[in-house]
Amino acid sequence: MENRERKIVIPSQILGDLISQQAGRGTFVENGKIISEKLGILNMKSNYVNVVPLKGRYDAVVGDFVIGIVQEALSSGWLVDINAPYPALLHVNEVPWDIEFGDTEKYLNHGDSIMAKVLQVDESKKLQITLNDRNLYKIKGGHIIDVEPSKVPRIIGKKASMIGLIKKYTRCRIFVGQNGRIWIDGDMEGIEKVLQAVYKIENEAVSFGLTNRIEELLKKDAKDVR
Amino acid sequence: MTIVPLIKRDYIYKLSEQGKRVDGRKFDEYRKIEIETNVISKAEGSAKVKIGNTQVLAGIKLDVGEPYPDSPESGVLTTAAELIPLASPDFESGPPQADAIELARVVDRGVRESEVVEVEKLCIEPGEKVWIVFIDLHILDYDGNLFDAASLAALGALFTTKIPVTRLLEEKDIDSWQKKLLELYSITGVNEVIKNKIQNMKEDFPLPLKEPPISCTSVKFNKVVVLDPSLDEEEIADARLTIATDKNGDIRAMQKGLSGSFTRDEVQKVIKVSVDNGRELREQLYKSIGKENV
Amino acid sequence: MESEVKLIDDQGKRLDGRKVDELRDIKIEAGVLHRADGSCYLEWGGNKVLVAVYGPREAVPRHTQNPLKAIVNAKYNMAAFSVEERKRPGPDRRSREISKVISEALEKVILIEQFPRASIDVAIEVLDAEAGTRVAGLTAAGVALADAGIPMKDIPVGCAAGKIAGQVVMDLGKEEDNQGEADLPIAISPRTDEILLLQMDGHLTLEEFEKAFDYAVKGCHIVSEIQKKAILDKYESVLEVE
Numbered sequence: 001m002e003n004r005e006r007k008i009v010i011p012s013q014i015l016g017d018l019i020s021q022q023a024g025r026g027t028f029v030e031n032g033k034i035i036s037e038k039l040g041i042l043n044m045k046s047n048y049v050n051v052v053p054l055k056g057r058y059d060a061v062v063g064d065f066v067i068g069i070v071q072e073a074l075s076s077g078w079l080v081d082i083n084a085p086y087p088a089l090l091h092v093n094e095v096p097w098d099i100e101f102g103d104t105e106k107y108l109n110h111g112d113s114i115m116a117k118v119l120q121v122d123e124s125k126k127l128q129i130t131l132n133d134r135n136l137y138k139i140k141g142g143h144i145i146d147v148e149p150s151k152v153p154r155i156i157g158k159k160a161s162m163i164g165l166i167k168k169y170t171r172c173r174i175f176v177g178q179n180g181r182i183w184i185d186g187d188m189e190g191i192e193k194v195l196q197a198v199y200k201i202e203n204e205a206v207s208f209g210l211t212n213r214i215e216e217l218l219k220k221d222a223k224d225v226r
Numbered sequence: 227m228t229i230v231p232l233i234k235r236d237y238i239y240k241l242s243e244q245g246k247r248v249d250g251r252k253f254d255e256y257r258k259i260e261i262e263t264n265v266i267s268k269a270e271g272s273a274k275v276k277i278g279n280t281q282v283l284a285g286i287k288l289d290v291g292e293p294y295p296d297s298p299e300s301g302v303l304t305t306a307a308e309l310i311p312l313a314s315p316d317f318e319s320g321p322p323q324a325d326a327i328e329l330a331r332v333v334d335r336g337v338r339e340s341e342v343v344e345v346e347k348l349c350i351e352p353g354e355k356v357w358i359v360f361i362d363l364h365i366l367d368y369d370g371n372l373f374d375a376a377s378l379a380a381l382g383a384l385f386t387t388k389i390p391v392t393r394l395l396e397e398k399d400i401d402s403w404q405k406k407l408l409e410l411y412s413i414t415g416v417n418e419v420i421k422n423k424i425q426n427m428k429e430d431f432p433l434p435l436k437e438p439p440i441s442c443t444s445v446k447f448n449k450v451v452v453l454d455p456s457l458d459e460e461e462i463a464d465a466r467l468t469i470a471t472d473k474n475g476d477i478r479a480m481q482k483g484l485s486g487s488f489t490r491d492e493v494q495k496v497i498k499v500s501v502d503n504g505r506e507l508r509e510q511l512y513k514s515i516g517k518e519n520v
Numbered sequence: 521m522e523s524e525v526k527l528i529d530d531q532g533k534r535l536d537g538r539k540v541d542e543l544r545d546i547k548i549e550a551g552v553l554h555r556a557d558g559s560c561y562l563e564w565g566g567n568k569v570l571v572a573v574y575g576p577r578e579a580v581p582r583h584t585q586n587p588l589k590a591i592v593n594a595k596y597n598m599a600a601f602s603v604e605e606r607k608r609p610g611p612d613r614r615s616r617e618i619s620k621v622i623s624e625a626l627e628k629v630i631l632i633e634q635f636p637r638a639s640i641d642v643a644i645e646v647l648d649a650e651a652g653t654r655v656a657g658l659t660a661a662g663v664a665l666a667d668a669g670i671p672m673k674d675i676p677v678g679c680a681a682g683k684i685a686g687q688v689v690m691d692l693g694k695e696e697d698n699q700g701e702a703d704l705p706i707a708i709s710p711r712t713d714e715i716l717l718l719q720m721d722g723h724l725t726l727e728e729f730e731k732a733f734d735y736a737v738k739g740c741h742i743v744s745e746i747q748k749k750a751i752l753d754k755y756e757s758v759l760e761v762e
Contacts, residue, residue: 008755010748011666012674012711028631028673035711037631037671039751054755055558056669057576069231081229085576085638111232124587124636143237150669183233188244191237266648267566269601279554283647285601308609311595312572312643314555319595319643321610362600362609364645366570367553 006208007042009051015042016049026051040150058083058149058179060118060127065136067144067181068129070112073105080114080129083146083179088127094119095131113139113183115175142173142185145195147202149180154210155201162201162211169218170194193218228316228461235462239448248458249278254499256454259507261378261514263386271387271433273514275379278456279369281313284379285362286387286433290394293349293356301348301356305334307363307376314368332441332481333363333376336470340439340478343384347410347434350395350403357389359433370457373468373481377441378511385438385515388430400427407434439470439478440507442500451492453499467493469500473508527684527696534696540689543679543739548660548750550667558668560750562660565693566650568602571660572643573668579639590635594623594642596657602649618654619644625658625678625707625716631671640670651697652680655705658717663747667754675747676716678707679739681732688728690735702728706736710744713737 009015015027016034023034027049036042040051058066060082068080068088077091090108092099097107108114115136116129131137147155156163156176167174170193172186184194197214204210238248251257257278266272271286293300307330309317322330337343348357361383363376391400407424423431445455445463452459455466464486470479477497482488488496528534538544544565553559556572563569579585596618600609611619622644630640642664644657655678662675682692683702692700702722708715724732 008752010675010751011672012709026671030673035673037673039666039669039755053669055667057557069229071229085635086578111229111235113231113233125638139233141236142233144231144233188240266568266599266601268603268648268650272601281553283599285599287601287606289606306600306609308599310597310643310645311574311641312553312556312570312645315557315574315577319597319611360600360606362606364599364601364647366645367555369554 008040008054009036009042010039011037015051020047022048024048024050026053053150055148055150057085060084060088060121061178062118062121064118064178065175066116066118066129066179067139067175067177067183068114068116068179069144069181070108070110070114073109075102075104078104078108080116082116082118082127082129082177083149083181084127086125086127088116088118088129090114090116090129090131094129108138113144115139115177115183139183142183143191143195144181144183145198147180147182147198149178151202152176152178152180155182155198157211162214165211165215166194166197166218169215170197230458230461234458238458238462242448242450242452247452247456249456251454253450254453254503256503256507257456259378259510261382261511263382263515269383270390271383271385273379273382273386274366275375275382277371277375277378277454279367280371280375281365281367282372282375282379283364283366284376284383285364286383287360287362288387288389288394289358289360290350290355290399291358293353298353299346299349299356301343301345302358303334303338303343303345303361304358305330305337305361305363305380307333307365309365309368313365317365317368328481328483329372329376330363332373332468332479333361333380335481336377336439336441336479337361337380337384340436340470340472342381342435342438344434344436347407349406350399352406355399355402359384368457370455370460371443373443374441374454374507377470378507381438381440381511382515384433384435385511387433389433390429391427391431392429403427437473438508438511439472440504440511441468441470441479442503442507443468444496444499445484446486446488446492451488451496453503467496469497471497471501471504473505475501525695525699527699528687528689534684534689534693536693538691538693540687541735541738543691543742544693546743546746548663548746550663550750550754556664556668558664558666558670560660560663560667562656562663564652564656564659565691566648567646567653567656568648569653569656569660570645570647571657571664573640573661573664573670574643575640575668576635576638576670577641579637584639585637588636589632590630590638590640592623592627592630592632592640592642594626594644594661595619596622596644596646596654598646598649598653602646618657621717621719622654622658622661625676626661626665628714628716629672629674629676629709630665631673634671640665650694651692652705654678655680655707658707659743659747663750666751674709674711675744676707677710677740677744677747678705678717679736679743680705681735681739683722683724683728683732688731688735690739702732704729704732704736706733706740708737708740710741
């Protein structure tokens with residue numbers, strides 16, 4: 001059931017109090033009051049007052065699937081940009097290949113893209129990712145774009161409905177990383193259509209009836225010849 | 227430093243092989259250009275130019291000072307550029323790096339060597355007092371092609387500059403300058419309108435300017451050459467070429483950048499593209515400044 | 521230095537027609553730059569300020585990193601053409617000082633413990649200057665930080681008060697700043713009225729200070745509403761209700 005009340009809140013806005021509610025994500029408590037700490041959308045879930053951020057860097061959560069871009073090959077692994085405030089470390093032990101010491105560059109180097117999973121986030125926000133999973137690998141071909149991480153849920157849609165719709169009409173393989181990075185593979189026309197749909201969702205993420213509008217956009221281009 | 231994923235670069239290459247660009251433009255097409263003048267009240271002249279999302283603000287400040295010893299009857303022109311941290315996550319604060327210096331010097335040459343500003347008409351008292359024109363380029367948002375945005379902004383600002391005559395000159399200096407101007411104009415020929423303006427010099431006296439050359443920048447990647455590179459294209463470019471052309475289609479300035487190379491053929495193609503687009507940009511510039519020149 | 525110009529006339533009207541407790545016109549727009557994580561354009565009287573926020577991102581150089589929290593780097597800079605007599609590009613001592621007091625003010629409201637080892641970079645550019653640039657810059661920074669999705673306890677806001685022709689007034693204009701007897705810029709956390717920035721120069725009796733301070737706080741609250749509206753305007757426009 002969709003929350004029709006899409007209320008935008010800003011930092012310092014008082015959202016509720018501890019007498020009847022609990023402080024969820026994106027909020028802090030002061031003098032018994034629950035206050036928003038971010039620009040975002042108010043989301044009430046079973047007594048918890050949450051603020052879903054509208055903007056901001058990716059906030060890494062263990063278990064998230066992300067797309068990373070390799071910054072640097074080190075002797076013990078690689079430094080990978082995952083659009084978080086910090087680069088993530090991919091240790092040699094966390095890849096499915098058997099690597100000789102000093103050979104890290106042969107496997108992954110500056111500019112390579114990988115489909116990875118967030119392995120660990122410690123108290124000082126040091127991030128570690130892993131490629132040890134059958135679904136994870138070095139990406140080849142296709143195209144990569146960046147969107148606001150906060151828009152990812154909308155691009156995927158409830159029960160992957162939105163992304164399923166896009167895949168259906170464009171016949172592209174699409175992988176949406178939780179960190180706002182999206183990989184698209186298919187023929188050139190298909191990729192273009194996916195880009196159009198994704199940018200439209202990014203700009204209109206907060207509005208209603210979006211799924212229908214996206215479907216119309218995708219249907220329309222299916223008949224157009226460039 | 228922002229890293230460009232190899233996949234993205236390959237995608238841009240693939241598109242280019244089909245004659246396409248990421249944002250759907252043709253190879254010789256500019257993004258949307260917006261020119262706004264008189265945007266800064268403290269500046270004697272100013273212009274803000276947007277090319278796509280790239281935004282550059284140029285401000286002109288005037289002062290009275292001594293001429294250079296080797297050109298005692300000539301005004302002074304100086305251009306500075308700041309790639310301030312505002313405009314990009316990769317710009318650092320501190321003294322200008324090579325990029326900023328190159329940008330400033332290229333814009334400066336485009337203005338100076340083309341003699342857009344008639345510096346001999348900026349002499350108040352030979353050897354003693356001349357007008358000094360400061361062109362300051364402030365990059366606000368970097369999304370590719372700073373050269374063209376900065377050049378256009380500098381021109382837009384120059385063409386709407388008002389010299390603060392009564393604020394900075396004493397009576398005797400005004401007289402001296404008027405005499406000099408009339409002298410110079412009598413050689414080249416002066417119409418009544420200009421004569422009038424000189425004799426009744428007011429606070430809004432315009433800078434003496436000639437027809438400007440227009441800068442057009444292209445980059446090369448994967449053996450194709452495209453005009454007005456977006457940020458993505460600039461990030462993967464091997465070589466860059468900026469060409470300034472005047473209204474007759476003659477070349478007034480050139481600058482090649484980055485470590486790749488151009489073939490002779492490519493250079494000639496870029497020249498042609500620059501001449502054609504230079505014309506259109508000039509028209510747009512004139513429209514925005516409401517061209518009434520001294 | 522002649523001041524035959526009357527800063528306040530007998531009807532209590534100032535040079536630009538304002539009353540003693542009136543603010544200059546203010547216009548604020550959020551999210552105006554493409555590359556920045558958050559941004560704000562602000563006009564306050566004749567001031568034009570543009571602010572960009574980048575971050576949180578790993579602080580460099582590494583030795584500046586704080587293992588427990590983010591560092592806030594606000595850099596206040598005036599464009600060469602922003603003032604009547606051209607200013608040489610680059611930071612001078614005044615800019616450095618203002619950068620420091622603004623950084624410290626922002627640090628208090630940003631939830632910096634959420635980002636150890638990171639930096640939050642705030643670039644404040646004054647494009648056109650007319651008295652009160654530091655409070656204008658800080659006010660715009662508050663909006664830009666919210667626009668960037670940076671978590672904060674409150675949106676900081678600033679305003680100045682001063683004394684001209686023996687009278688305490690709100691929000692000094694250019695002439696008033698040049699010829700006035702005191703200048704009091706402040707910044708507060710509007711939700712709690714905590715003082716984040718406080719500077720003063722000139723001469724004020726204790727009583728005058730109380731009055732000036734009240735004016736400055738009052739001004740802050742008025743501006744705070746304008747900030748909040750600017751942020752909501754930017755994002756609510758995407759909200760369509762069927």
